[in-house]
Amino acid sequence: MREKSFIQKTVHTLTNIFVLIALAWFIVHSFLTTVEISGHSMEPGLSSGEIALVDTLKYKFLKPSRLDVVIFQKNDSTENIKRVVGLPGETVVIQNGRIYINGTLLESDKISNISLAGIAEKPVQLMEDEYFLIGDNADSSEDSRFINVGNVHKSQITGKVWFILLPLDKINFVK
Secondary structure: OHHHHHHHHHHHHHHHHHHHHHHHHHHHHHHEEEEEOOOOOOOOOOOOOOEEEEEOOHHHHOOOOOOOEEEEEOOOOOEEEEEEEEOOOOEEEEEOOEEEEOOEEOOOOOOOOOOOOHHHHOOEEOOOOEEEEEOOOHHHOOOOOOOOOOOEEHHHEEEEEEEEEEOHHHOEEOO
């Protein structure tokens, strides 16, 4: 009787583990995807070669928020990762290396000083469903400051980058 009890407990435990793994796999493959970071435009927060989880479900129901790190498709269909700074209806301008939203300085320690304002040297008016995105390492970033990226429509934003998976010593939430 004692052996049967041990065997039942073992089978029950293994079944629970299997169900949890299957559920985790389903969630990850249904609502999340992974992306490998390439380039240096999001350093120091995200570095080339790191693997991050992307929530592909969130923006189907909610709008991106200021300072979210998002993945989006450029007009040439390549994917990029940048930080949201300007929201629909706002005016963005870059002066003296700093970002101003509707005339107010954007306070963020995430984005480096900007030496090239690009098209944001003059005020950029964002229309409905348009976002202004910039890389944290602005001097090494091709982002909304440049005509080949420009304002990004919500339909181009495919997800929120929210967790670094690899390398193991960098596992953390994206801030």
